[in-house]
Amino acid sequence: xxxxxxxxxxxxxxxxxxxxxxxxxxxxxxxxxxxxxxxxxxxxxxxxxxxxxxxxxxxxxxxxxxxxxxxxxxxxxxxxxxxxxxxxxxxxxxxxxxxxxxxxxxxxxxxxxxxxxxxxxxxxxxxxxxxxxxxxxxxxxxxxxxxxxxxxxxxxxxxxxxxxxxxxxxxxxxxxxxxxxxxxxxxxxx
Numbered sequence: 616x617x618x619x620x621x622x623x624x625x626x627x628x629x630x631x632x633x634x635x636x637x638x639x640x641x642x643x644x645x646x647x648x649x650x651x652x653x654x655x656x657x658x659x660x661x662x663x664x665x666x667x668x669x670x671x672x673x674x675x676x677x678x679x680x681x682x683x684x685x686x687x688x689x690x691x692x693x694x695x696x697x698x699x700x701x702x703x704x705x706x707x708x709x710x711x712x713x714x715x716x717x718x719x720x721x722x723x724x725x726x727x728x729x730x731x732x733x734x735x736x737x738x739x740x741x742x743x744x745x746x747x748x749x750x751x752x753x754x755x756x757x758x759x760x761x762x763x764x765x766x767x768x769x770x771x772x773x774x775x776x777x778x779x780x781x782x783x784x785x786x787x788x789x790x791x792x793x794x795x796x797x798x799x800x801x802x803x804x805x
Contacts, residue, residue: 619645619743620687620706621718622699624772625652625670626663627797628677629789631770635745636684638765639718643743648718649687650674655696663776665802667691676792698731703740715740720747727756779803 619639625632628650636648652674654667664670667688674686690697693705699717706715717740719727724744727733736742737757744752745765752762770788778785780803785794797803 616646616712617644617714617716618710619643619648619716619718620651620703621648622651622653622697622702624664625650625674626665626772627670627775627789627793627802628674629770629772629775629793630787631768633677633684633790634768635718635765638745639743639763640683642763642765643716643761645716645718645743646683648684650678650684651687651690651702653690653697663773669796669800669802673793673796676796677790679792700730700732700736703736717742718745719743720745720750721752722747722750724756724760725750725753776803 621632621636621639623632632650636650639645639648652667652671655664671686671688671691678684678686689706690702693701703715703717706713717736719742721744724742727737730736737759741759741761742757743761743763745763746752746767748767748769755762775785775788779797789797
């Protein structure tokens with residue numbers, strides 16, 4: 616089985632994440648996509664993060680009716696901050712019959728040289744890249760890197776949080792169970 620690992624803060628998970636996950640299932644050789652909830656991305660500000668358990672729960676709610684997209688809290692049990700190569704190493708050891716690929720936006724591909732042990736990542740794992748606004752793919756850094764045709768989405772969790780804090784509706788930007796969870800738990804409100 617080939618699993619596409621979609622790493623992210625999912626702060627909160629939104630329809631853009633789900634569209635990309637489904638596109639990867641449709642357009643690549645992945646059998647499943649795991650939304651790997653990162654407790655702390657070393658390249659992002661921790662101050663704006665909702666608790667990791669809330670972000671994981673929202674991913675569970677968003678994928679509850681899908682049989683190929685699953686949330687993963689695997690990084691919760693690894694040293695922090697989370698580094699993609701370390702997670703891949705642990706997952707490969709734990710699931711020796713699975714093959715893993717990394718799903719990432721073109722913005723991340725263009726900064727992959729800042730990642731821990733990025734050379735090993737490029738050498739040993741396929742990377743499926745989807746286009747992101749204002750982020751041209753300059754070059755493919757390895758033969759295992761492939762661009763996947765995907766919708767160009769300009770939905771960001773940052774913008775969703777700003778809308779919530781401003782009292783604006785986020786309907787249709789988030790799955791309805793996620794909206795209900797955010798409301799019930801007063802997440803991201805001022």
